[in-house]
Amino acid sequence: MNTNNKGFDTKLIHSGDFDDAFGAAVTPIYQTSTFAFRDADHGANLFAGKEKGFIYTRIGNPTIEALENKLADLENGVGGVVFASGMGAVSTLYAATLKAGDHMVASEAMYGPSRSIMENYFNNFGIESTFVDTGNLSAIEKAIRPNTKLLYVESPTNPTMVLTDIKKAAEIARKNNILMAVDNTFSSPYLQKPLDLGADIVLHSLTKFINGHADIVGGALIAKDKDIYARLRKTMSYFGANMDPHQAYMVIRGVKTLSLRVERAVENAIKVAEFLENHPKIAWIKYPGLKSHPQYELAKEQMKMPGSMLSFGVKGGFEAGKTLMNNVKLALLAVSLGGVESLIQHPASMTHASMSKEAREEAGITDELVRFSVGIENVEDIIADLEQALDKI
Numbered sequence: 336m337n338t339n340n341k342g343f344d345t346k347l348i349h350s351g352d353f354d355d356a357f358g359a360a361v362t363p364i365y366q367t368s369t370f371a372f373r374d375a376d377h378g379a380n381l382f383a384g385k386e387k388g389f390i391y392t393r394i395g396n397p398t399i400e401a402l403e404n405k406l407a408d409l410e411n412g413v414g415g416v417v418f419a420s421g422m423g424a425v426s427t428l429y430a431a432t433l434k435a436g437d438h439m440v441a442s443e444a445m446y447g448p449s450r451s452i453m454e455n456y457f458n459n460f461g462i463e464s465t466f467v468d469t470g471n472l473s474a475i476e477k478a479i480r481p482n483t484k485l486l487y488v489e490s491p492t493n494p495t496m497v498l499t500d501i502k503k504a505a506e507i508a509r510k511n512n513i514l515m516a517v518d519n520t521f522s523s524p525y526l527q528k529p530l531d532l533g534a535d536i537v538l539h540s541l542t543k544f545i546n547g548h549a550d551i552v553g554g555a556l557i558a559k560d561k562d563i564y565a566r567l568r569k570t571m572s573y574f575g576a577n578m579d580p581h582q583a584y585m586v587i588r589g590v591k592t593l594s595l596r597v598e599r600a601v602e603n604a605i606k607v608a609e610f611l612e613n614h615p616k617i618a619w620i621k622y623p624g625l626k627s628h629p630q631y632e633l634a635k636e637q638m639k640m641p642g643s644m645l646s647f648g649v650k651g652g653f654e655a656g657k658t659l660m661n662n663v664k665l666a667l668l669a670v671s672l673g674g675v676e677s678l679i680q681h682p683a684s685m686t687h688a689s690m691s692k693e694a695r696e697e698a699g700i701t702d703e704l705v706r707f708s709v710g711i712e713n714v715e716d717i718i719a720d721l722e723q724a725l726d727k728i
């Protein structure tokens with residue numbers, strides 16, 4: 336179906352659909368590694384790009400392409416490429432946009448492995464990086480060097496909930512002839528559209544809100560421009576970081592309810608954040624939907640809603656936070672986020688353990704920080720669960 340000029344929810348359901356021979360109501364799974372050519376000329380034409388069609392699933396596949404087209408449409412990009420995981424998307428982003436002698440400026444707080452893979456692997460290929468507080472635009476400007484080629488931000492950051500003013504950061508990138516990529520995992524395209532705000536590339540861990548059901552791992556890159564898209568696609572297929580057709584089918588199914596899930600999760604998160612902010616055992620809380628968040632106004636400007644991720648510290652520090660995590664019964668003590676279930680975890684010893692302690696402290700990922708992904712359960716039950724666990728401290 337042509338979803339041009341259709342609303343976001345209609346795109347969630349129908350964008351990327353293609354005409355199946357049997358009129359299937361949902362995108363079929365083309366679980367095949369290879370595709371037979373009609374004849375030798377057909378095969379040669381496909382390889383030469385003179386005809387459209389499928390060759391080999393690492394390069395492209397109808398089920399995978401349906402998902403890529405849907406995601407590109409949701410983010411208002413020209414093309415999308417999906418991956419076996421979010422980290423497949425991160426490593427492809429770096430490999431496709433940077434070469435020896437280049438430099439990247441990125442958010443100091445971001446998903447731990449997105450930073451660690453740059454500092455422990457890509458640095459070995461002569462690529463330099465500087466991690467700064469991208470919530471501070473002048474810190475970005477100061478970090479830019481003549482060889483800077485990529486500005487990569489997470490907004491909000493994982494797990495410190497710092498926002499980057501995407502529009503203004505994109506202006507800085509453009510002025511300096513730098514590509515700008517945004518990890519939009521924490522917001523999803525329902526809440527934030529980085530390409531509309533001026534970014535060149537959007538990254539997602541599809542594992543989170545987009546799939547939404549904690550049953551697959553996946554990643555995506557969506558480009559605003561055809562040349563960048565072509566570069567990302569080529570790098571993905573050479574690196575072999577492609578998604579599997581069955582995985583793509585699962586994401587297509589999960590994403591259809593994105594706006595419903597996110598709306599409920601945000602509604603719950605606002606109540607959970609208010610409960611925590613007023614609880615005597617909570618030392619501090621960072622949630623962009625609370626007036627106490629220093630970027631509350633920016634969140635209202637660039638996000639449709641403040642999301643359902645929050646971080647906080649418990650009075651009594653790490654030991655008290657540990658008691659809380661060990662005593663929740665409804666929320667799962669587990670990494671990941673953006674699923675229908677509430678999750679609690681400890682970034683310093685879990686998702687961000689791959690960063691050095693100094694880098695973590697500098698980025699505000701202190702030992703006491705607890706991260707909570709608010710699910711879509713009844714909010715009274717989520718709050719009661721937190722309350723009984725806090726009572727144990």
Ligand SMILES: Cc1ncc(COP(=O)(O)O)c(C=O)c1O
Pocket residue numbers: 420421422423446449489493518520521539540541542552553554671
């Ligand atoms: C913000 C963010 N980006 C990227 C990733 C990496 O995604 P994946 O775990 O799907 O490889 C994660 C994983 O938690 C994440 O939270």
